[in-house]
Amino acid sequence: MRLSRRDALAALAALGGGARGAGALLEARTSAERERVATMTAVAEVVYPDAVDGVDEFVETYAVGRGRSSDHGEARRAALAALDDRAEREHARAFAALPPARRRVVLRSMGVDRAHPNPDGTLSERVRHYVVDDLLYALFTTPVGGRLVGIENPPGYPGGREAYQRGEPE
Amino acid sequence: VTPGADADPDADVCVVGSGPAGAILAASLATRGHDVVVLEAGPRFDFEDRPERMERALRPTSERADVWEMGGDRDAYSTSGAVDYRLNDARVKGVGGTSLHWGAMTPRFHPEDFEMQSRHGVAEDWPISYADLEPYYVRAEREMGVAGEASRFGGPRSAPYPLPAHPFSHADELFAEAFEAVGAELHHCPRAINSEPNDGRSQCVGFGTCTPVCPSGAKYTADVHVREAEAAGARVIAEAPVQRLEHDGAGDRVVAAVYAKGGTERRLRARTFVLAAGGVESPRLLLNSASDRYPDGLANSSGLVGRRFVDHPGITVAGRLDEPTRQHLIGFGTSITEQFYDHDSGPEGSVIIGPDNNAGQAPATTALSTRPVAGRLADGDLLAPFEGDRWGEAVLERVRAESTGQVRLSAWAEPLPDPDNRVALDRSTTDDHGNPVPDVSFAVGDHARGTLERVEPILHRILDALGADAVETVVGPDDPWFGHHHVGTTRMGTDPGSSVVRPDLRTHDLANLYVSSSGVFVTAGAANPTLTIAALTLRLADRLHDRLS
Numbered sequence: 001m002r003l004s005r006r007d008a009l010a011a012l013a014a015l016g017g018g019a020r021g022a023g024a025l026l027e028a029r030t031s032a033e034r035e036r037v038a039t040m041t042a043v044a045e046v047v048y049p050d051a052v053d054g055v056d057e058f059v060e061t062y063a064v065g066r067g068r069s070s071d072h073g074e075a076r077r078a079a080l081a082a083l084d085d086r087a088e089r090e091h092a093r094a095f096a097a098l099p100p101a102r103r104r105v106v107l108r109s110m111g112v113d114r115a116h117p118n119p120d121g122t123l124s125e126r127v128r129h130y131v132v133d134d135l136l137y138a139l140f141t142t143p144v145g146g147r148l149v150g151i152e153n154p155p156g157y158p159g160g161r162e163a164y165q166r167g168e169p170e
Numbered sequence: 171v172t173p174g175a176d177a178d179p180d181a182d183v184c185v186v187g188s189g190p191a192g193a194i195l196a197a198s199l200a201t202r203g204h205d206v207v208v209l210e211a212g213p214r215f216d217f218e219d220r221p222e223r224m225e226r227a228l229r230p231t232s233e234r235a236d237v238w239e240m241g242g243d244r245d246a247y248s249t250s251g252a253v254d255y256r257l258n259d260a261r262v263k264g265v266g267g268t269s270l271h272w273g274a275m276t277p278r279f280h281p282e283d284f285e286m287q288s289r290h291g292v293a294e295d296w297p298i299s300y301a302d303l304e305p306y307y308v309r310a311e312r313e314m315g316v317a318g319e320a321s322r323f324g325g326p327r328s329a330p331y332p333l334p335a336h337p338f339s340h341a342d343e344l345f346a347e348a349f350e351a352v353g354a355e356l357h358h359c360p361r362a363i364n365s366e367p368n369d370g371r372s373q374c375v376g377f378g379t380c381t382p383v384c385p386s387g388a389k390y391t392a393d394v395h396v397r398e399a400e401a402a403g404a405r406v407i408a409e410a411p412v413q414r415l416e417h418d419g420a421g422d423r424v425v426a427a428v429y430a431k432g433g434t435e436r437r438l439r440a441r442t443f444v445l446a447a448g449g450v451e452s453p454r455l456l457l458n459s460a461s462d463r464y465p466d467g468l469a470n471s472s473g474l475v476g477r478r479f480v481d482h483p484g485i486t487v488a489g490r491l492d493e494p495t496r497q498h499l500i501g502f503g504t505s506i507t508e509q510f511y512d513h514d515s516g517p518e519g520s521v522i523i524g525p526d527n528n529a530g531q532a533p534a535t536t537a538l539s540t541r542p543v544a545g546r547l548a549d550g551d552l553l554a555p556f557e558g559d560r561w562g563e564a565v566l567e568r569v570r571a572e573s574t575g576q577v578r579l580s581a582w583a584e585p586l587p588d589p590d591n592r593v594a595l596d597r598s599t600t601d602d603h604g605n606p607v608p609d610v611s612f613a614v615g616d617h618a619r620g621t622l623e624r625v626e627p628i629l630h631r632i633l634d635a636l637g638a639d640a641v642e643t644v645v646g647p648d649d650p651w652f653g654h655h656h657v658g659t660t661r662m663g664t665d666p667g668s669s670v671v672r673p674d675l676r677t678h679d680l681a682n683l684y685v686s687s688s689g690v691f692v693t694a695g696a697a698n699p700t701l702t703i704a705a706l707t708l709r710l711a712d713r714l715h716d717r718l719s
Binding site: 014015016046047048049050051108111112113114115116117118129132137139140141145146148149150151152153154155156157158159160161164165166167168 | 219224229343365373376385500537559561570
């Protein structure tokens with residue numbers, strides 16, 4: 001299943017605030033923004049199933065749109081910076097520059113895999129909420145994520161009234 | 171107590187509450203030229219925020235009550251009965267009221283519901299009949315935009331549904347034969363959800379989160395009628411919780427509603443007052459308005475204010491099919507059967523049965539769920555103590571297991587009123603304004619439990635006929651779920667000794683105080699109450715219009 005900018009725009013539109021960016025090409029414009037997108041994409045490559053292609057395009061559009069429209073942009077930026085800090089400290093490279101296996105190690109060493117997501121919690125809880133869960137939410141509320149399990153109009157996505165009447169995905 | 175009657179009032183009608191009962195009443199009266207003020211305890215929510223509320227609903231870290239910001243001192247309550255009742259999951263305070271999170275299911279009551287004593291020797295008859303209410307059912311369906319198709323069950327209809335029924339789901343098609351195997355007939359489920367553009371609102375676009383929030387506005391919520399009322403000149407004051415009602419020196423009439431606003435108490439004087447704050451807050455306000463003249467609370471000479479509380483208990487049986495069951499593609503059930511909505515046929519007691527289109531968890535909710543080590547160990551995951559949550563393929567496996575291949579069937583039954591089931595005041599706990607909080611104390615009676623016990627094997631037989639595996643009762647009669655329908659606490663009747671309001675919904679005790687709520691129902695039926703609330707409200711509006719004119 002291939003994710004696209006269009007899927008990301010659809011996810012943003014469903015989230016309401018991102019609707020302002022829907023239809024526009026949402027690209028990282030500053031180097032700091034590009035770094036954050038790279039970190040977010042690197043996390044997505046760890047937490048998304050292998051069958052998902054086109055992660056970078058999807059994440060760029062989604063992450064940039066979400067960052068610009070959400071009230072929580074600053075908290076998300078801080079969570080991503082913390083991931084990079086930990087990667088630099090433990091592996092002397094930015095998170096996005098690590099191979100996927102090392103990225104998993106960083107996430108585990110921060111306790112993100114055991115953390116209960118909490119926007120106001122500890123660092124690991126905030127990374128879980130603002131980065132890992134945000135990426136999973138975007139994927140599984142859009143048709144590409146839903147189609148992985150045969151649910152082409154998953155809850156959270158306004159895909160109309162036809163899918164529920166069909167015996168199988170189109 | 172304030173001496174003097176209603177000279178120079180601030181409004182013709184003061185309505186307390188802006189859910190369907192309050193909003194429809196306000197719109198109906200304001201559009202006919204009456205000066206109406208609505209006092210709403212909760213805030214005015216921005217429509218644009220609904221997608222964020224949807225996200226809250228789908229993320230497992232949020233509780234149901236968080237979606238519409240219920241909780242805290244404002245909404246404090248107690249629950250002291252056999253049922254540990256989660257009241258704040260069952261209601262919303264805000265402009266639009268509990269309809270903001272409702273499922274929009276709108277069956278009519280059946281004719282027998284109004285005559286349970288005469289027909290079956292249980293409970294009591296209503297002082298009005300299905301025939302009395304039928305024209306108002308027609309209007310209520312139009313006001314709310316109900317999509318449906320007449321079935322052969324229930325009472326006669328004088329008009330078709332205003333909108334075509336939502337088509338059956340794939341799961342309904344699978345279930346239809348299984349229902350036939352037990353001699354039952356599935357039919358369309360009426361919903362106040364637009365099946366086509368209606369009333370300036372879109373048709374359903376399939377967000378799939380109707381309960382607890384519809385981001386598109388295709389689901390009817392009472393803010394629709396609030397807007398209509400305001401356009402006609404009604405004033406709606408949000409974040410204005412009414413603290414008490416004050417009556418005149420003789421105790422014949424209410425003269426003012428005292429409400430909190432901006433850190434002070436204000437008084438609104440009106441010719442007529444209508445309580446439309448639901449089956450819990452309406453009796454609570456009457457009890458909190460006790461005076462020397464009425465030490466047990468207003469309109470409570472019968473002692474029945476708050477008593478005979480009822481909520482519909484339900485059970486759920488689930489299983490798995492080795493084929494796509496196509497769940498989580500629409501937010502509401504599209505079929506039910508009212509075949510057993512007949513006290514003396516099928517399982518004794520009235521019941522509605524319906525298949526689900528949302529068995530299991532939504533994919534996003536599953537993907538974001540953290541799994542406690544203990545739970546993973548119980549599932550045989552021996553690596554759980556050494557490894558945190560796994561992502562990638564493991565997420566996909568979890569979503570597939572939790573969100574697909576499931577089937578689920580629920581039934582809910584009529585409970586009979588019992589004076590020991592009640593909303594009372596808990597004087598040991600106060601809300602953010604120092605008022606005693608409601609204590610909801612009730613148990614599921616033998617009648618409803620018996621009905622659910624008799625219907626449970628029918629649900630199993632249907633799932634067996636469907637060919638489902640791993641069929642099990644996931645919520646059973648001993649610990650049922652509840653429909654969040656608050657009925658009976660200000661019941662209607664002709665005898666002032668055994669009822670709180672008259673058949674015209676005026677309180678027996680006070681000449682200008684009315685109640686518009688499921689609290690006035692004499693019995694609960696098995697049907698969801700909101701359409702009947704709306705029908706009774708429209709009937710009340712006509713009577714008030716005549717009286718005020």
